[in-house]
Amino acid sequence: MNAQNAVEARNTVKAFGQGDAQVRALNDVSVEIRKGEFFTLLGPSGCGKTTLLRLIAGFEMPTSGTILLDGQDITYLPPNKRPVNTVFQSYALFPHLTVAQNIAFGLQMLDKPAAEVKSTTEKMLALVKLEAMAGRKTSQLSGGQQQRVALARALAPQPKVLLLDEPLSALDLKLRKEMQIELKRLQTETGITFVFVTHDQEEALTMSDRIGVMSAGKLQQVGTAKDIYTRPVNRFVASFIGETNFLTATTEAGGARLATGDLIEVAGTTPGQRVTVAFRPEQVRLVTAGEAGAIPATITNLVYFGTDTHCHVALNDGTEVVARLQNPSTGDAGLAIGQTLALRFAPGAAQVVED
Amino acid sequence: MSQAEQAQVSRSVRNAWYLSTPALLILLVGAVGPLMIVLVYSFLLPGKYGNVEWGFSLDGWRGILFTKDIFDDTLVLADAHLTIFWRSIKLSLLTTVFTFLVGFPTAWFIATRTPKSRPIWLFLITIPFWTNLLIRTYAINEVIRTEGLLNTILMKLGLITTPLQIIYTDVAVFIGMVYVYLPLMVLPLFAAIDRFDMRLLEAGYDLYASRLQVLRRIILPIVKPGLIAGSILVFVPSLGAYVTPRVLGGGKQMMIGNFIELQFGQGRNWPLGAALSMLLLIVVTIALLVYVRYANREDANV
Structure with a gap:
């Protein structure tokens, strides 16, 4: 185990269904994600990238293999016991709570003192530039604003790793470009390890420190954007990127x-x-x-x-x-x-x- | 807005009124009218053989809480009436709470089935509505009465030696009402849970909430409109229940509904019956207003 790794997946297999109908969403995937890096899992839909993310989040358990967080085995730990937070593709904001209440939720569940919940929530609101919206219900926000609430909510408990499941796919092109820059800024400012899932190769190339290209339940290649673009290992990687x-x-x-x-x-x-x-x-x-x-x-x-x-x-x-x-x-x-x-x-x- | 647009809007408003005229007429004749008659009757004198005599009196209203002493005509507090009111409120509240406790998991179960099998489960919930309430209530009677199914089985199994006295008790009425009103709780809860975005559960767990916290802080506040609707649909008819306490409570375990009926029948005191009916209406209205307001205010405080 390398102490530099925030997350490590070892020989993870995730199979759905039984017998002949069994589908392997992940087929013996091993990957090491370093502390503080912006790591992107890139691949077409159905390649297993979201499944891998859900294994790290704890929403699914692997059929076999191990997931390590900071060197500790978390394979069978329930999601509420993992210092990992997720930004969901659908945002999954709580509709009955205000923006500030959404952001405070994780901190409250961790039983943080009220003063700390308040100050951290305010800090997060400032970080995503939504101070003016603190008292609004999330349904009153635009898509881009909801996206930022989802980010602030997931960052507030200061997770060891932030998981992002295609968070930009619902935004229009212009907003997507803005959020790409915003995400990169947040990652640099907070220093938190980001694991970002996307099918958009341009998004992956512009934001990531390293990219893991996935296809058919397998990790095809891991490397920097330049590595992958200039030295693709196989036909799939070469054709999927660029x-x-x-x-x-x-x-x-x-x-x-x-x-x-x-x-x-x-x-x-x-x-x-x-x-x-x-x-x-x-x-x-x-x-x-x-x-x-x-x-x-x-x-x-x-x-x-x-x-x-x-x-x-x-x-x-x-x-x-x-x-x-x-x-x-x-x-x-x-x-x-x-x-x-x-x-x-x-x-x-x-x-x-x-x- | 142009003139043509304005004309179109006023035409569609007019059409809407035309379309709702039959319903409004039925409401006027069938609900408002009789209600007015009941209100007027509550201020009249009881006739000797039922009916009313025309003459203003507050005796009907006074009779809700007091009875005239047979010997000296002084007014004394009517304990028997209070017992009936208390039983009605207690049983209705218990029924509401219990149908929720049972109905919520049921509704959750149905709402989380595959879209293909969901209609079958909903269909099963509605099956009891196919049979007359009276017959269903007698069926319950058959189950819980002293020589009924339940006691026979328990005694055959050797679990009890003497039959359980359930029939003609508050417990019997309670069982009957839970059975009768359960679908009315399940259906609005199902509608609310069906709209609930299950992805919020993962968001909750992801943000360190335990299962209980997810239930309390996320699921319940979001499905609350269904809970409110279900509670109203169960509580209001429970309070005025007539058939169930009559069949399962015997003559003695009366609820307000039976008590009102008594005034129009054997009691021959129509003004008292009318006053009791109005009281029930007023209590229910106030209870609903308070409940809905309280539920909404709580919502703002979460």
Whole structure:
């Protein structure tokens, strides 16, 4: 056990149902979440990320495996005995209580003295900038305000770990961006470990210290945003985070040969294997047709995105590749559908990923 | 607001009145009218063979608490009446509390079933309404009477040697009323629990509340409208119950309802019966006002 870990899951399995109908929401997941970090569990819906969060919160017990909090086994501790608080996707604010009463609830249940409950509640109201709303019922607040009450309520008892279950998914885009910054600020100010669950890769990339990518009940990769974006371990991670081109190739000395006969430079491969080569659209450079070592292609579509253009090209065997080109500040890139040209990659861009 | 809009609004208001006219007429003829007659009767003189004689008198109202001594015509406090009032209030309160204690878990159980099986459970709750109240009450009588089902089984099992005297006691009336009014508590509680967001339970546990605290601080305050509605639906008819105390309480364990009936029957004192009816109405109204206000104020203090 590493003393730096706030939460640790060891070989956790969570199965629902019986016999043939049994579904493993978590299939042997082990993860270490460090003290004071903003850790994000990222994955599509049904990947098991919320189940893992609920195991840490104590709402579910694992079928097998262990959950540790600060080095102590809390696997079978009920949720009201765990120094962990949750911000729920639905917020789950108490409708019969005011904003201040909602925030004070956890402190009251912990039997804190009235003076401390009052001062902490006021501090929390200030932290989320809702002092003016203290006496309101939560139903009178906007979505963003409710979100902040939920945060303040969960932070008030000063949990060792704050769990956030897709808390921003109900907000509109602009508010979501604001809350992302707000959340990051709160995490830095309080120093509390945040475990954040989301299916939004952009949210994960911009907020997290480290990200755990999940799929089909398994943890696929854990690392910093940069690690995961630049060095995805497998096809799932590469395709789920950012946009990626995949090409099937056969390895040989010095690179991987595509079905078209062209050779792509990739490092660290054993020759003679069928592999998937992945590269990002922004790592593709378009050069004039016929340039030595470049892969010939034809433009099939151009999609304008303001700052850049997505250029869809077809290789000689019909395989489609997307290249992202920054638009020139003046004039035109001079591309047209049907134009023939050639592709080149930034050095080290293409890499072999597991399927 | 434009003129056309205004015209549309006033038209829809007018239509609403037209639509509610039949109901309002029925209320006027069926409720307000008779009530006025009862009110007037309470200030008249009793007729010799029932009915009333036209002549103003407060004897009806005075008779609620006092009786005339047969020998010297002095007014003495009517203990028997007070016993009846006290029994009515006591049994009605007990019935309300007990139907809640039993009805709440029942309503919770139904509300937490799968949406598919929920109608079946609700349907089971409503089955007793299919049979006449009188018949159901006699069925209870059959169960608890001295040679009834309960005593027979208990004696066969050797648990008791002499039959339990339940029938014709307050306990019998209480059992009967709980049985009769339980669905009236369960249904509004179910409606309230059904709307209750179960995710709040997890929020409560997450914020260190024990199971009891979750019940007391989260569930009960939120389902309170259902509790208030259920209590009113049980308490009000309990207070005026007639059939149940008549069949299960025998002639002796009277409640206000039976006492009123007595005045219009054997007692031949219609003004007293009318005054008692008005009193019941007034007591219930005041009790409800106080209860609802108290319940709401408590809500603001939590």
